[in-house]
Amino acid sequence: KTYFNKGLLYKGPYIVQWCPKCNTAIEDVEVEYEEREDKLYYVKYLLNDKGLKTNANSFITVATVRLETMFSDVAIAVNPKDKKYKDLIGKSVIVPFINRKVPIITDNSVDIKFGSGALKIDPAHSLEDWRIGNKNHLEVISVINKDGRLNENAGMFKGLKAYDAREQIFKELEKQKLIDKFEDIKHTVPVCERCKSQTEILISQEWFVKVEELAKGAISVINRDEIKFLPKNYKKILVEWLKEIHDWCISRNLWWGHRIPVWYKKSDKFDNENIRISLDSPGPGWVQDEQVLDTWFSSGLWPISTLGWGDESQSGKSKWKALQKYFPWDFEITAPEIKYLWIARMIMLSKYFMDDIPFKTMFFHGMLRDLEGRKFSKSLGNGIDPVDLVNQWGVDAVRMALYTYSIPGRDGRVSKQLLDERCKNFRNFGTKLKNIAKFVLELKPLETSRQRLLTRKKGDQWIMAELKKTTKKVTKNLDNLELHLAIDEIYNFVWHKFADKYIEQSKSQRVKAQPTLEHVLKQVLILLHPFMPFLTEELYQQFKVKRKSIMLEDFPQ
Template identity: 40%
Template sequence: MGKSADNIPTVYDPKNVEEKWYKFWEDKNFFRAEIDENKEPFTIVIPPPNVTGQLHMGHALNNTLQDILIRWKRMQGYPTLWLPGTDHAGIATEAKVKEQIAEEGLTKYDLGREKFLERVWEWKEKYGRTIINQLKKLGCSCDWSRERFTMDEGCSRAVQEVFIRLYEKGLIYRGDYIINWCPTCQTTLSDIEVEHKQEEAHLWYIRYYFKDSDRYLTVATTRPETMLGDTAVAVNPEDERFKELIGRTVILPIMNREIPVIADDYVDPQFGTGAVKVTPAHDPNDFEIGLRHNLEQITVMDNNGIMNENAGKYRGMERYECRKALVEELKRLGLLEKIEDISHSVGHCYRCDTVIEPMVSKQWFVKMKPLARPAIQVVDDGRIKFVPERFTKIYINWLENIKDWCISRQLWWGHRIPAWYCDKCGEIIVSKTEPEECSKCGSQQLSRDPDVLDTWFSSALWPFSTLGWPDETEDLKYFYPTSVLVTGYDIIFFWVARMIFSGLEFMQDIPFKYVVVTGLVRDSQGRKMSKSLGNGIDPLDVIRDYGADTLRFTLSTGNAPGNDMRFYWERVEASRNFANKIWNASRFVMMNLEGYDGAEIDPEGFSMADKWITSRVNTLTREVTRALNNFEIGIAAQKLYDFIWSEFCDWYIELAKTRLYGNDTHDKLTAQYVLASTLEKTLRLLHPFMPYITEEIWQHLPHKGESIMVAPWPEYVEDLNFPEAEEKMGIVMDAIKGIRNIRGEMNIPPSKKARAVIRVTGQETGAALRDGENYIKSLAHVSSLEYIDEIGNVPEKAMAAVITGAEIYLPLEGLVDIEKEIERLKKEKKNLEGELARINGKLASKGFLTKAPAEVVQKEKEKKKDYQDRMKKIIQRLEMLS
């Protein structure tokens, strides 16, 4: 049963509710997943936020959607596991600690690896739970007893196991390859960690003279500083302009090095002059050309973007400083033919925005083609479904064109690569434990690889490493594969694809059945939220000022899978108003349950209104459940909003008032039962979206169980479907709305009862209106209803409302002073004529139309239409009154 209604606050204050109920849920262990072999589980693993992270709107959206699904399935009786955790975020966390120690005048090299990592762990322990605590404020019902961290002991063991197995299978290798290097973060980046931005730049045309000749080839480049490492000039073999030059030798300007002219299909004859410089050590495409033609790889700058010993006299210069000096030298020597302004795409580090430098480096790689094939197959055959489906094509296209994955990072914070090198013979030893001697030559002079693994390497194992793999734990056997992954489209390649091929490789099963893709939360102008624009909105500010339920409902409504959404404060206000509407309506119900003991009442004795609302909430149950099954969370939220606000609050509560205050005890009990049961069922449907307010109200209502979050999800019941009552009630509501509109237009106060004359043109409408007379009299403030058959019996000077199957007339005699009303309408007509003349004059002026901003012109046109509509209504009323 519920609590007493005596102590229900008049105003809903989230601050007094949210912390109380979250603690209650946690204390009762309602979030904890229990294994039940007789039931199918429902599992979600959280996209692990970085330990450096603060809750932002993207997190709030993603985690709200996950929590809605989890709470819904929990109420449906599934053993539900929402497994939480955080990611160690190698680059970001190391950067945070480097900033911290820099304030002490230290670098990580001053501390040394061991001491630096101690400081990182200290930082993690102090700040790493910030985002977890923020997720709790949002209302996330994760199983915190199973919380994981990508560098905890279990996950670390899984990472090591995966590396060794892939290495032994020949799918991990070490080799020289062109990589993306960030001079600021001092580490490699995978291709998908490079953000390409369109920038204004230059194309420099440089002359390369042939050996012992005054002829030359002109090449075009956007990065002249890399020419110091050129080892060829390439042309297209089909380009007739250069066929006779293939195989000849040119002299590399400044360096005076002889380099060949080669032919390669990669060269675009339309780019620049059709001849391109080839720098295998500093360009990924040139690297591939170099491999095909066995060209030397000359690296001309170091890891800091400083020109090295191979750069000749430019050694020690920063790369852009070198560019400037080199261009001046080429001008002086007469080798710079021209400079052309262009716009082109430039790769930037996704973390610090530094322009990346392609460099040849010895790195660790995963061979992707063998792993990609089965990952494509399981999506092709529908074992894994993307929601919305359009992301399937994007996923498959990426995997079909995938390159090997560079997994080594030049950091200290992360999973260290389990590889040792023999200083004597160069043998590579990959092992779980530190080897004592070289397995090839027996030398004990071994050095461990200093690099760590890409953070995404450990995240790729998240669906099974968090459940105990490589051990065959009970959790792993029961909860894997997981049910659904909710994630943003921006990490389909970073994370989703990698989890899929990892699950197939190590679990021989898919990691999840559905991938629900969310869009970005943008500002009201459609811009991406960012620090640079200063347009970010802190979810915690919204929670503090409006409550978590308001934020959750704002993010739920108007949300469609895969689509970006705009954040409007007006929608936040609307959600807050919705919460207040629920509270006020519920408070009314709770305050009017005196004498009601919670006993069920047979629907056979229900009134038309009782059957209508019972049928509507029954239909709502089916519609919300169907929408959630299809991951259409925005549609489910909107249906709840429309039902609660319009049908339950604005209609049924008003219809029930006369019965609650009447003398018929049975009728009052029936109204109390329908009010309480409809509200209770609706609260259960709403709970996944707005958990706090629903729990607070539910606890005051007659109920069974300890908490709404473990109460059963409502089910559609065929016997509670009353289509006839819905149809009749629809007609009655139309009649009430028609009469209300007339009263509003004529400014008739509620205190003045009107006489309604109804001309019925449809038999079913007439029956419905007669059955609903009491509702019409009560809600439309009508004293009597009179039915007529002939149009000739229509009263004079009456306003009409037309509904399906009937015309409703309100005689105005006695309701309004007709002479005064005619006078008022004439005055309003005259004012409108003046306004229309003014606007028509404006819109006829060429000066106004050409000089005024488009939105101002449009506003005037909208005003004109509004005035014309009002004028039409005034003329109609004057004709009727005269």
């Protein structure tokens, strides 16, 4: 409602990614890309110049994969620096089959080295062509319907699915001797992340949010370093995306989601007088929009809507108490794949509505993939069930194994064999800890030294100094969210310094060393508790002097 009242919300025709199978618009960042093999066709567009004789120079060759979109062509674009086309700029050509006369224009974005260096422009079915079309005030002609089939603008090919029409169009162009050549090409095509079918770029009547003002606000807080990004390079990544962002399509033709709270009066006229923004019906004669909101629209508002913002059912200042207490929060974590879908939008919306950041630190963790770099999925059958790992090695060992892959922002490649090896290693580490605890606590001498820690001998002072160094490094690693380095420090200290050296040395002076042994063991368990919570709690409870839970202990300084 705030968007609408401030003129940031509108419904109208705009270019969108469309999934013919799901029958809904989707955002660019919800689209995945697959590499496919196709044919790159070199098509002759005859020049419309009566002064030219019919020869090798009477046409311009355009390279394209998508023959089916030629019926929406409204121009041919070449790079102004491309010398081979300098005499053709400003002339016009005839689109095959439909005999539409279209101009030859220039644009710096045309890649001279790709294909023939000439690009057919169909603004209704290409994001880049849409930009070029707007810049040159070109007509927008659609040829593909929302069901993925060609419409009446395709003439004899009407009703064919876009991909099926391609082969038929090729055969007809060959008959007319308008195919110069074709070649195999590998390229990426957009697919719907839900159903994996190829998407189409179409003009559709949808609800949009104007985001230019919102994006500028988000860019300003990011550039002022009000949010700490880990890894740091995500600051630049988000800013670059926000600079190029276009209006946000927030309507979806789905059966689930928040239904758009817009009501239309039964009228052919669409204007502000004939629509209402309301959760409830304004009265008789009003019909609610049947589309639902993009899930990331409501998710973007999550930092404030969950804390009472916008809830008109609450009265007075009470509705702001939770917001004032918890907003903004200290830490947010997510995978990089939704950095645009969710993170950028939370920053935009929080800045716009609250004039504040939603969180102070943003951590992007990596993803585990298979050895070929693919995501785990049921369809590929490449997943690794963590429950199987837990049943075999124990939950703490699995946690430690996974932490070794937790390099900020970096994906890890794993297999069941690799994870088994790492889990086995940390299962053995857990066994080592149990043996240390048994030695220190169960097999402790009956006589215990009352000597204070500060007056220990050289060996005691050494292990205490090493414990202090380890604590400092682990604390720094945790602050930087370098969990893989933190567990490496603890592992090396416990196994190689505490167990292999100090404990072995202490056996000759066990009574005097006992206070140091107990102190170091307890501090180790506290340091290790965030990573191996179950084993450390179990061993901690064996101490005579203890709190109700290890979680109530102060973290070592």
